Amino acid sequence: MENHNLSQRPLAERARAFLDRLPLERDGGRQLRRLPEGGVVGDWFGCELSSVFQPIVPPASGGIFGYEAYLRILGSGERSLSPWTLFSANADEGRLVALDRLARTVHALNFLSSVEGDSLLFLNVHGRLLAAVGGDHGAAFRKVVDALGLPPERIVIETPLEASSQPELLGFVLRNYRNNGFQVAINVDSPMQWQALSSLVPAQFVKIDSARLFLAEDWRARLAWLVGLRERANIVVTRLERRLDGDLPEGVLLQGYAYGLPVQRAAITRAERYALGRFAR
Incomplete structure (x- = not known):
């Protein structure tokens, strides 16, 4: 498993200053607003x-390797919206790019406001953005994280499943993000797909749905085989609704309700982790 250890330092002073400069929730007309309890929200056309x-x-x-960020969206009239609905409503490529970058900036700010350790932040990039940006993917977002004082190597840019069916575009995009200092993750729909991609794309993390993995009776051997396809690539088994017993190969990471529910504050307390674990069981 790749060593991502960084110094256990407090939140960078530049990031703290950036957060302090954001307007409070009561100030209207701003794209980014700081909540009284310290979180950040983004405003996007209502x-x-x-x-x-x-x-x-x-x-x-018992530790945490990283966190995947998910959007929660409140529409006008206090209606909750799915991210799919919001992104589908923004068909124009320019607006799509701006929305995707705003979402990632909101996640980065909320991560900074709640985490002071060395865990990684996994950020999804919308599939249409891969083709909408002509080149140098990650250059604009690198300027954002530099302004926040967040080391880019603590961010893992995650591409959607559909991108893995386009190896040439995927490889180009991942190399761009890595050249800009980010780590990268892909999603695959089967072990065979990762076998086909393993020599073509520079992914450091490969995510596979547990339902796909468990189709094979010898899934433990299959998991070890997946890890061994390429040195220094970590396999993340996702959507786990039950805890896995027994030893697993080095280079495997786990994600799903069995190991933690999505929460607003990334840095949850030990007592909260224990309660979530009991709930998941």
């Missing part, structure tokens, strides 16, 4: 964007 974080954990440790 919709309010906020974050929840789901932990990604190593099998044998």
Whole structure:
């Protein structure tokens, strides 16, 4: 498993100053607003964007390797909207790019406001953005994270499942993000797809739905085979609704309700983690 350890330092001073400069919730007309309790929301044409974080954990440790950020959206009239609905409503490529970057900025700010350790932040990029941006993917977002004082190597840019059916475009996009200092993750629909991509794309993390993995009776051997397809690539088993027993290969990470529910604050307390674990069981 790749070593991502960074110094256990407090929130960077530049990031703290950036957060302090954001207007409070009562100030209207701003794209980014700071909530009284310290969180951040984004305003997008009458919709309010906020974050929840789901932990990604190593099998044998009580620690947390990283968090995947998900959008929570409140529309006009206090209606909750799905991210799919919001992104589908923004068909113009320019607006799509701006919306995607705003969402990632909201996630980064909320991550900074609640995490002071060395865990990673997994951020999804919309599939249409891969083709909408002509080149140098990640350059604009790198300027954002630099302004926040967030090391880019603590961010994992995650591409959607449909991107893995286009190896040439996927490889180009991932190399762009890595050249801009980010780590990268892909989603695959089967072990065979990762086998086909393993020599073509520079992914550091490969995510596979547990339902796909468990189709094979010898799924433990299949998991070890997946890890061994390429050195220094981690396999993340997702959507786990039950805890896995027994030893798992080094290089495997776990994600799903069995290991933690999405929460608004990434840095949950030990007592909260215990309660979530009991609930998941």
